[in-house]
Amino acid sequence: MVRTQIQLTERQARELKRMAAREGVSMAEVIRKAVDAKIREGVSEVPWEERVRRAMAVMGKFHSGIKDLAANHDKYLAEDYMK
Template identity: 45%
Template sequence: MTRTQIQLTEDQIRRVRALAQKERVSIAEVIRRAVVRILEESDQEQRWRKERALGAVGRFASGLTDVSRRHDTYLEDDFDPR
């Protein structure tokens, strides 16, 4: 493990200490568990975004036959602020 240093507010450390005491684990263990939970939630969010994007593939038709070749041009035309 790598040692690190963090700063918590008085309320945060009070609550972390209380949770550690209640669960009979160290403060470091409470923080490690919280980090794991945040990372897992982030991974799930990334997977959800990817699945959502992939779910849109093929659902819309522009009527254009050259989008695969000229996609950059079409994007420039639509998003160029000029």
């Protein structure tokens, strides 16, 4: 590992400490996880805006025929997992 030094605001440091305590890890581990997530986000081959555009383009194009799907989606999902 490479040792580095950063400066945080009081709020950032406070929230990082809380997150680390809640997860049972060090502040450094929380920061490493955040950096990994940011790196993965930046590595995507398709830009975020394009992914959003594609998702919006397919909304409403598929129909299940189930009238109460929005209200009972958890029930239907659990039933499907039991198959």
